[in-house]
Amino acid sequence: MSQNIRNIAPTTVWNHFADLNAVPRPSKKEERIIQFMVDFGKKLQLETIVDKVGNVIIKKRATCGMENRKAIVMQSHLDMVHQKNATTNFDFNTEGIKMVVDGDWVKAEGTTLGADNGLGVAAIMGVLSSTDIPHPAIEALFTIDEETGMTGAMGLEGGILQGEILLNLDTEEDDEIGIGCAGGVDVTATKSYQEEKIGENVAGYAIAVTGLNGGHSGMDIIKGLGNANKIMNRLLFGGYRKYGLRIAEINGGSLRNAIPRESFAKVIVDNAHQVSFLLETETLINKIKEEFSTIEPNLSIDIQEVETPKKVMEITVQEKFIKAIYAALNGVYRMSADVDGLVETSNNIAKVIVKQGAIKVGCLTRSSSESNKWDLANSLRSCFELADFKVEFSGTYPGWLPNMNASILKTLKSCYINLFNEQPKVAACHAGLECGILGQNYPEMEMISFGPSIKGAHSPDERAQISSTQKFWQLLKEVLQNIPEKE
Known part of the structure; x- marks a missing residue:
C-alpha cells in the first residue's frame, strides 16, 4: 500500500x-x-x-x-x-x-x-x-x-x-x-444433464470473452455495457446452429450484483467444419466488437484450439439452454414513469456455469416497484421453465x-x-x-x-x-x- x-x-x-x-x-x-x-x-x-x-x-x-x-x-x-x-x-x-x-x-x-x-x-x-x-x-x-x-x-x-x-x-x-x-430478488435456474462422450474427428476450442468494463448491476445497468454471458451465448448459438458446436464447459461471470466482465467456454467442432466455423466466428466477433466499440473499447474475444474435451452436454439440453439464455432479458426492463432518467426494473444475467452434468444460471432482478419486480422475475421463470430448468427465487428485499x-x-x-x-x-x-x-x-x-x-x-x-x-x-x-x- x-x-x-x-x-x-x-x-x-x-x-x-x-x-x-x-x-x-x-x-x-x-x-x-x-x-x-x-x-x-x-x-x-x-x-x-x-x-x-x-x-x-x-x-x-x-x-x-x-x-x-x-x-x-x-x-x-x-x-x-x-x-x-x-x-x-x-x-x-x-x-x-x-x-x-x-x-x-x-x-x-x-x-x-x-x-x-x-x-x-x-x-x-x-x-x-x-x-x-x-x-x-x-x-x-x-x-x-x-x-x-x-x-x-x-x-x-x-x-x-x-x-x-x-x-x-x-x-x-x-x-x-x-x-x-430499488428492491431485488435472486432468480436462479438449474438443470442437470447427461454428459455424452464424443467421437473421433473433432477439434476442441477455448473461447474467452474478456476486457469488459463490468460494474454495478444496478447503478450501471442503464449504460448498456457488455454482458460477457450474453456475448458468449451469441458465439455459442451461431456455432451450434451452423456447425453443430457442442459445449463442454462454461464459466461466466461471478457475483450476482456485478455485470459480468468475463466468460470462458470449452467447445468442440467436427474437423470437417473447422475452417468455416473459425471464419464465421471471427466475422461475428468483429461485428460484436464493432457494436461495442464506443462503450467497450477493451473488449477481447479470443478463440484458440486446445486439447479436445472428453465429454459434452447432451444435445437436446444444449439447444434449450442456449435458446433460454438468448431469450432471457438482460438489461433495462422498464424506466420509471415518475422520475426522469431512473431505471425502474432491470435484470442482470450475472453467472452462467456449465460443468460436469450441471447447469446453473444466476440472475439479479431489481425494481423500485414490487409488482414489476415480480413481473420480470416471473418472466425469467417462465423462460427457463420452458427449457425444463428448475427455477428458484431467493434473497428478496424491498x-x-x-x-x-x-x-x-x-x-x-x-x-x-x-x-x-x-x-x-x-x-x-x-x-x-x-x-x-x-x-x-x-x-x-x-x-x-x-x-x-x-x-x-x-x-x-x-x-x-x-x-x-x-x-x-x-x-x-x-x-x-x-x-x-x-x-
Missing part, C-alpha cells in the same frame, strides 16, 4: 480506510472485520454491541450542547465485493487491499478497492474517534453481508436502535442525495419509498447549498440500499443517503475520488452540527 494514502486529507478518513482495507472482509466471511470493529469501539471506551447476526453497533453520547438534538444512526456496511482481473495474483481471504494514488483518485492494484462501502465506514469511524466534531447522540450501525444478500440488515431486530434519523453513507455521487432505492417531506432531507439540502453554493440532486437510485430493509422494523425513522464519488464499483476499475471525499467529509460534519432538535 502506498504510504501517500495516509497523508491525504482528510487524514482521519483515509487512515481509517487504510486500516480497514488491511483486514480481509469478503461477504459472509466477516469474522475478522467484526472483531476489528469491536476492538475499535472498545479502544475508544464506547458502548459496543454485536447483535445475533453479526452487525456491530457502537454508541457515542452527544457532544456538549447537542443533547437536545434528535439522535441519529450512522450506517454503512462492512463487507466488500471481491473482483480481480484474470491476470492479478491476489487472495482476498488472506491479503489486504493494495492501494495506490493516481492523480485525484485512489484505486487498487488489479482488484476492487472496497470504497463501496469502506469509505462510509471510515467516515463513521472518523466521527466516533473525533474529539472536536459537534454531533448529537450517535448509534453507529455497521451491517454485514450487504453485497450478497443484505442478511445483516434483514437480521437487525426492531427496538435495538433508538435513533430518529438514519444517515446511510452508501451513495456514490457526491452531488446526489438519495431518498429511495425497495425504499421516498419521503420528500423528511426533515433530514431539508437539513441536508440546506447544508449542501450553504457549503457549495449549488443545488444537490435529489434522487432515487436503481441499487439495493439497506434503507428499505431497515425501514421494515423502523418505519418511523427518517432516512437519507449520501457519500463521496466512487466509480467502477464492483469491478477492478473501482476508484474513489480524493477531492470528492474531502467534499463529502465537509458535508457530513456540517450535517451533524445541524441535525434538528427533538420535538
Whole structure:
C-alpha cells in the first residue's frame, strides 16, 4: 500500500480506510472485520454491541450542547465485493487491499478497492474517534453481508436502535442525495444433464470473452455495457446452429450484483467444419466488437484450439439452454414513469456455469416497484421453465419509498447549498440500499443517503475520488452540527 494514502486529507478518513482495507472482509466471511470493529469501539471506551447476526453497533453520547438534538444512526456496511482481473495474483481471504494514488483518485492494484462501502465506514469511524466534531447522540450501525444478500440488515431486530434519523453513507455521487432505492430478488435456474462422450474427428476450442468494463448491476445497468454471458451465448448459438458446436464447459461471470466482465467456454467442432466455423466466428466477433466499440473499447474475444474435451452436454439440453439464455432479458426492463432518467426494473444475467452434468444460471432482478419486480422475475421463470430448468427465487428485499417531506432531507439540502453554493440532486437510485430493509422494523425513522464519488464499483476499475471525499467529509460534519432538535 502506498504510504501517500495516509497523508491525504482528510487524514482521519483515509487512515481509517487504510486500516480497514488491511483486514480481509469478503461477504459472509466477516469474522475478522467484526472483531476489528469491536476492538475499535472498545479502544475508544464506547458502548459496543454485536447483535445475533453479526452487525456491530457502537454508541457515542452527544457532544456538549447537542443533547437536545434528535439522535441519529450512522450506517454503512462492512463487507466488500471481491473482483480481480484474470491476470492479478491476489487472495482476498488472506491479503489486504493494495492501494495506490493516481492523480485525484485512489484505486487498487488489479482488484476492487472496497470504497463501496469502506469509505462510509471510515467516515463513521472518523466521527466516533473525533474529539472536536459537534454531533448529537450517535448509534453507529455497521451491517454485514450487504453485497450478497443484505442478511445483516434483514437480521437487525426492531427496538435495538433508538435513533430518529438514519444517515446511510452508501451513495456514490457526491452531488446526489438519495431518498429511495430499488428492491431485488435472486432468480436462479438449474438443470442437470447427461454428459455424452464424443467421437473421433473433432477439434476442441477455448473461447474467452474478456476486457469488459463490468460494474454495478444496478447503478450501471442503464449504460448498456457488455454482458460477457450474453456475448458468449451469441458465439455459442451461431456455432451450434451452423456447425453443430457442442459445449463442454462454461464459466461466466461471478457475483450476482456485478455485470459480468468475463466468460470462458470449452467447445468442440467436427474437423470437417473447422475452417468455416473459425471464419464465421471471427466475422461475428468483429461485428460484436464493432457494436461495442464506443462503450467497450477493451473488449477481447479470443478463440484458440486446445486439447479436445472428453465429454459434452447432451444435445437436446444444449439447444434449450442456449435458446433460454438468448431469450432471457438482460438489461433495462422498464424506466420509471415518475422520475426522469431512473431505471425502474432491470435484470442482470450475472453467472452462467456449465460443468460436469450441471447447469446453473444466476440472475439479479431489481425494481423500485414490487409488482414489476415480480413481473420480470416471473418472466425469467417462465423462460427457463420452458427449457425444463428448475427455477428458484431467493434473497428478496424491498425497495425504499421516498419521503420528500423528511426533515433530514431539508437539513441536508440546506447544508449542501450553504457549503457549495449549488443545488444537490435529489434522487432515487436503481441499487439495493439497506434503507428499505431497515425501514421494515423502523418505519418511523427518517432516512437519507449520501457519500463521496466512487466509480467502477464492483469491478477492478473501482476508484474513489480524493477531492470528492474531502467534499463529502465537509458535508457530513456540517450535517451533524445541524441535525434538528427533538420535538
